[in-house]
Amino acid sequence: MGIAAIGFGDLVRPDCIMDSLEASSREDALLRMATRLVESGYCRESFPAAILERERLHPSGLPMRGHKIAIPHTDAKHVRRSTILFARLDQPVEFLTMGSPDEPLQVRMISMFALREKHLVGRLLTTLIAVYQDHQVLEALLQAEDSREMFTILRRAVEKEGSES
Numbered sequence: 001m002g003i004a005a006i007g008f009g010d011l012v013r014p015d016c017i018m019d020s021l022e023a024s025s026r027e028d029a030l031l032r033m034a035t036r037l038v039e040s041g042y043c044r045e046s047f048p049a050a051i052l053e054r055e056r057l058h059p060s061g062l063p064m065r066g067h068k069i070a071i072p073h074t075d076a077k078h079v080r081r082s083t084i085l086f087a088r089l090d091q092p093v094e095f096l097t098m099g100s101p102d103e104p105l106q107v108r109m110i111s112m113f114a115l116r117e118k119h120l121v122g123r124l125l126t127t128l129i130a131v132y133q134d135h136q137v138l139e140a141l142l143q144a145e146d147s148r149e150m151f152t153i154l155r156r157a158v159e160k161e162g163s164e165s
Helices: 026-039 047-057 118-132 135-143 147-164
Strands: 017-021 068-070 083-097 100-114
Touching (some): 100 118
Parallel strands (some): 068 100
């Protein structure tokens, strides 16, 4: 069952897409994204520190063919309302590879999960990875004019993936 089955609109909103994030490092990108989630009321004040700590212990870079992505998340206790924040970076930053932390990746897209429902994490990761494995979708996201276009691309891709699951 994909994201569409649990309500894409409940997890991803137009205000949760950053289409031109400037960041000097992985930590800078994660802090900017996490702070946005706190300021928007989705997460608790503890969320930024928790996301950085989890990334330190469990790197979130995905070694996919072509463009690289990262999918950071942390414990539900730091979340007020579930969402996923998508960010397209102006310039790639280095993340470490999930499962192979000695392997660095240059990442341009980050999908930060803020979920109160722990049981959804695995399913959402599976669906999102499937979406990102479609090279055309990832390329379209990187070339999109703005956050509104990115949102439309994501909605279509996730609904398609959800209907095929």
